[in-house]
Amino acid sequence: MNIIYGLIFLMAAPFAGGIIIGMDRKISARMQSRVGPPILQPFYDVLKLFEKENIVVERSQSFFILGYLVMMAFSAALFFSGGDLLLVIFAMTLSEVFLVLGAYSAHSPFAFIGAERELILMMAFEPMILLTAGGMYLATGSFFAESIAASSMPLILLLPGVFLGLFYVMTIKLRKSPFDLSASQHTHQELVQGIMTEFSGATLGAIEIARWFETVLMLGFVYLFFGFSPLLALGAIIVLYFLELFTDNTYTRFKWPLALKSSWLAALTLGMINILVLWVYIKGGL
Amino acid sequence: MEGLAVRMPKVAFMLLIGITGMFLAPFGMLISKWATLRAFIDVNPVLFGIAAFGSGMTVFFWAKWMGKIISVHGAKDAVKEKTNRDETIVLAVLAALTIVTCVAFPLISQYVVEPFVAATFGISSQMGRGNLITMFMMLAAVLILPFSVLYFRKRGRELPAYMSARPSQANRFSGTAGLEKELELNNYYLDGMFGEARLMKIGVITCILLSLFMFVFAFSAFAGVLP
Numbered sequence: 001m002n003i004i005y006g007l008i009f010l011m012a013a014p015f016a017g018g019i020i021i022g023m024d025r026k027i028s029a030r031m032q033s034r035v036g037p038p039i040l041q042p043f044y045d046v047l048k049l050f051e052k053e054n055i056v057v058e059r060s061q062s063f064f065i066l067g068y069l070v071m072m073a074f075s076a077a078l079f080f081s082g083g084d085l086l087l088v089i090f091a092m093t094l095s096e097v098f099l100v101l102g103a104y105s106a107h108s109p110f111a112f113i114g115a116e117r118e119l120i121l122m123m124a125f126e127p128m129i130l131l132t133a134g135g136m137y138l139a140t141g142s143f144f145a146e147s148i149a150a151s152s153m154p155l156i157l158l159l160p161g162v163f164l165g166l167f168y169v170m171t172i173k174l175r176k177s178p179f180d181l182s183a184s185q186h187t188h189q190e191l192v193q194g195i196m197t198e199f200s201g202a203t204l205g206a207i208e209i210a211r212w213f214e215t216v217l218m219l220g221f222v223y224l225f226f227g228f229s230p231l232l233a234l235g236a237i238i239v240l241y242f243l244e245l246f247t248d249n250t251y252t253r254f255k256w257p258l259a260l261k262s263s264w265l266a267a268l269t270l271g272m273i274n275i276l277v278l279w280v281y282i283k284g285g286l
Numbered sequence: 287m288e289g290l291a292v293r294m295p296k297v298a299f300m301l302l303i304g305i306t307g308m309f310l311a312p313f314g315m316l317i318s319k320w321a322t323l324r325a326f327i328d329v330n331p332v333l334f335g336i337a338a339f340g341s342g343m344t345v346f347f348w349a350k351w352m353g354k355i356i357s358v359h360g361a362k363d364a365v366k367e368k369t370n371r372d373e374t375i376v377l378a379v380l381a382a383l384t385i386v387t388c389v390a391f392p393l394i395s396q397y398v399v400e401p402f403v404a405a406t407f408g409i410s411s412q413m414g415r416g417n418l419i420t421m422f423m424m425l426a427a428v429l430i431l432p433f434s435v436l437y438f439r440k441r442g443r444e445l446p447a448y449m450s451a452r453p454s455q456a457n458r459f460s461g462t463a464g465l466e467k468e469l470e471l472n473n474y475y476l477d478g479m480f481g482e483a484r485l486m487k488i489g490v491i492t493c494i495l496l497s498l499f500m501f502v503f504a505f506s507a508f509a510g511v512l513p
Binding site for chain 1: 310315319320323324327331332334335337338339341342343345346349350352353354356357358414416417420421423424427428442443444445446447448449457469471473474476478479
């Protein structure tokens with residue numbers, strides 16, 4: 001583990017994440033035949049949000065959102081300092097739990113439904129991301145992001161199923177349609193934004209920053225599959241993100257049972273079968 | 287469960303400590319999840335897969351429960367707690383012990399659990415030092431956060447929740463012709479997927495089969511049929 005990397009990451013990630021989201025909004029706008037906001041729009045948004053008056057339904061809300069931001073930053077920093085993938089995933093889950101509790105505490109009809117749906121999405125997401133960590137362990141013999149990234153093994157060839165499964169559920173974490181049940185992105189222009197309904201001002205800004213961290217963390221997971229060739233990894237990340245945007249703008253939203261069942265099916269078939277094949281392959285000493 | 291935080295704040299607080307102990311750092315994460323996942327992956331990925339799916343479900347279950355407890359509205363007057371004194375004492379002791387074990391967990395692991403495991407099975411393995419530190423940082427974050435409530439308590443203007451754009455009293459929808467509707471919130475129970483009716487039959491049949499298998503196996507081994 002390299003703590004210095006983690007610290008550098010904490011400084012750089014919000015900028016990287018903000019720019020990624022900015023380009024995301026621009027490209028999405030072009031897909032919808034709009035001009036779209038400037039690339040730096042997410043930063044303008046957040047700076048403005050921090051100027052706004054703090055209005056709350058329940059004062060404990062802001063506290064939960066602070067927890068969300070801190071844990072999300074911690075989880076991402078842990079990943080980029082080369083930490084244990086399982087702990088990264090748990091820290092990420094913990095941060096999400098804070099967000100959900102923040103929405104619950106407002107006792108608002110829209111935030112409540114958003115929180116419940118967010119929990120269902122978490123349940124849909126969790127098996128696949130854990131299977132990803134498991135598959136990477138089987139292939140490289142380590143749960144540490146550091147050793148996995150440094151491994152010369154072409155993980156994408158050993159874990160193609162896991163990669164596809166992760167690609168499928170990653171749509172949940174990037175809050176893209178068809179899985180944007182709990183709250184959608186800017187591009188879909190919702191009036192009442194599900195789980196975010198009762199957050200405003202600096203609190204909403206903090207959620208936005210946490211989303212930047214989350215996006216960078218998710219793309220970091222993609223990087224691990226291509227650790228043997230950083231250039232290829234960068235290409236893969238760009239292609240994959242573009243595909244996510246494409247899905248986002250072409251699919252209608254799923255209902256929650258379909259979202260849950262299809263994510264679990266992806267984890268069960270793509271993820272699990274890949275891992276079993278790899279395991280037999282390793283056990284067989286081939 | 288809803289409004290418990292207002293009606294029985296002490297019980298709700300202790301319940302929250304219990305839930306946190308069950309599924310957050312360090313027990314729910316380091317011991318029940320990290321250690322099992324870590325152990326299963328070396329032996330059998332199928333078990334790892336089962337644990338991975340189970341992990342998602344526990345998060346859903348516990349977080350939903352926690353949310354229900356902290357989600358508060360309307361009647362802000364605390365009713366007089368009618369909890370039995372004995373029950374309160376037991377709950378308080380359990381809550382205190384949960385906190386103590388969480389904080390003292392590395393010591394307990396090193397001086398109690400590991401020697402015992404080593405004495406019983408001949409070998410014992412340690413949690414990585416880096417992981418313990420990471421875990422401790424997470425625990426510290428969870429423990430420190432409640433204090434920030436003191437800071438946030440004075441900040442921000444309180445307004446009622448959004449009720450479909452029409453101003454109304456807190457937690458009431460205002461409809462046409464002066465009609466008002468009280469807000470009611472219910473949980474998802476996912477009966478169609480994990481409902482009792484669905485799981486009961488499968489569970490009972492699996493249990494019977496497994497028990498039978500176990501007995502047949504044990505008796506045949508005992509009778510010397512099997513090597």
